[in-house]
Amino acid sequence: MKIGVVGGGQLGRMIGMAGMPLGMRSVFLEPAPEACAAQAGHMIKADYTDHYAIRELVNQCDAVTFEFESIPPETVEFIAQFVPVYPVASSLKIARDRWLEKSLFQENQIPTAEVADISSEEDLEEAVSNIGLPAILKTRTLGYDGKGQKLLKRESDVTNAFKELGEVPMILEGFVDFDSEVSCIAVRGRDGSQAFYSLAENEHRNGILHKSIATEDHPLQSLAEEYVGRVLDALNYVGVITVEFFAKGEKLIANEIAPRVHNSGHWTIEGAETSQFENHLRAVTGLPLGSTRRIGHCAMYNLIGRLPPESKILEIPGVKFHNYVKKAKPGRKIGHVTVHSADQKTYDDACDRLDTLIQNIL
Numbered sequence: 001m002k003i004g005v006v007g008g009g010q011l012g013r014m015i016g017m018a019g020m021p022l023g024m025r026s027v028f029l030e031p032a033p034e035a036c037a038a039q040a041g042h043m044i045k046a047d048y049t050d051h052y053a054i055r056e057l058v059n060q061c062d063a064v065t066f067e068f069e070s071i072p073p074e075t076v077e078f079i080a081q082f083v084p085v086y087p088v089a090s091s092l093k094i095a096r097d098r099w100l101e102k103s104l105f106q107e108n109q110i111p112t113a114e115v116a117d118i119s120s121e122e123d124l125e126e127a128v129s130n131i132g133l134p135a136i137l138k139t140r141t142l143g144y145d146g147k148g149q150k151l152l153k154r155e156s157d158v159t160n161a162f163k164e165l166g167e168v169p170m171i172l173e174g175f176v177d178f179d180s181e182v183s184c185i186a187v188r189g190r191d192g193s194q195a196f197y198s199l200a201e202n203e204h205r206n207g208i209l210h211k212s213i214a215t216e217d218h219p220l221q222s223l224a225e226e227y228v229g230r231v232l233d234a235l236n237y238v239g240v241i242t243v244e245f246f247a248k249g250e251k252l253i254a255n256e257i258a259p260r261v262h263n264s265g266h267w268t269i270e271g272a273e274t275s276q277f278e279n280h281l282r283a284v285t286g287l288p289l290g291s292t293r294r295i296g297h298c299a300m301y302n303l304i305g306r307l308p309p310e311s312k313i314l315e316i317p318g319v320k321f322h323n324y325v326k327k328a329k330p331g332r333k334i335g336h337v338t339v340h341s342a343d344q345k346t347y348d349d350a351c352d353r354l355d356t357l358i359q360n361i362l
């Protein structure tokens with residue numbers, strides 16, 4: 001079976017790698033000249049809107065998916081005329097737009113921060129007077145890793161904020177004084193079956209995910225599954241989805257959806273009975289979903305900007321190294337390591353050693 005993947009980054013690379021044992025081969029559509037997914041399949045180097053290239057992709061593939069949400073939904077709609085493509089374009093449209101995303105949560109009785117739709121300076125002033133400060137102004141589309149947003153702490157921050165973010169459609173969100181950030185990765189098959197991974201507790205540095213810990217018996221696990229299950233059914237979703245939440249006391253406050261495999265789920269490669277990548281492929285191709293059961297203690301650290309020496313990583317018991325073979329650049333995700341052990345002490349020691357090793361390359 002051949003799978004088309006729109007996008008050619010590390011997520012595509014890991015989808016391609018997960019397909020190999022299942023006899024699936026991957027074809028990627030990606031304009032970037034040195035895209036790392038090329039190591040895991042055939043690459044069609046072209047823009048995401050290039051209809052000739054898309055025809056070349058669909059002619060080779062039995063099903064198509066995508067590995068990030070900045071691709072135009074029209075591309076997904078075009079592909080759907082020829083082969084099954086999941087997640088469907090309507091899910092992508094919602095996940096790309098923070099206002100539609102928040103509306104989806106609210107329509108399904110899932111708590112969010114206070115939120116207002118902003119399309120002018122006047123809207124912003126009115127929303128600030130209703131929601132109060134601090135608040136966060138975010139562009140409706142194309143924001144990621146903390147980009148396209150501004151924290152408004154005091155009145156003087158409000159003055160030029162609409163201009164600074166480019167006078168595009170935005171939302172204003174009340175600031176949530178959360179205890180922690182968690183993500184729920186789930187998968188829904190073509191037959192509507194659902195499965196959920198252990199909640200990941202996520203730690204960010206400079207707006208980029210630094211570490212994800214797969215939690216054990218998190219007290220909010222079943223609430224998260226209830227909320228994410230509602231989203232999956234509301235979207236008639238197929239594939240892996242990620243919903244990011246703020247956890248505060250006994251509450252979960254939904255922040256955003258990623259309609260794809262997710263960085264906070266990389267621990268599932270070694271740490272779950274079926275990885276998020278394999279389950280995504282199973283869902284997209286109509287195969288039965290695999291068990292999402294976590295095996296032992298698991299965490300994942302991103303390697304950003306620079307890689308520590310390979311031997312220093314590999315000498316740590318319980319640690320696996322994933323090198324995306326990407327050009328190193330400040331702020332760029334170029335690899336990750338997972339920690340996975342049935343033994344608490346091995347796991348704790350590995351995390352301590354990785355904390356030091358990663359601190360040393362910053």
Ligand code: AMP
Nearest residue numbers: 113136144145146173174175176255256
């Ligand atoms: P986002 O692009 O929405 O994922 O936001 C990036 C990061 O900004 C989140 O991971 C949070 O740490 C922080 N953040 C976003 N929205 C809020 C909010 N309403 N209240 C507090 N922190 C937030």
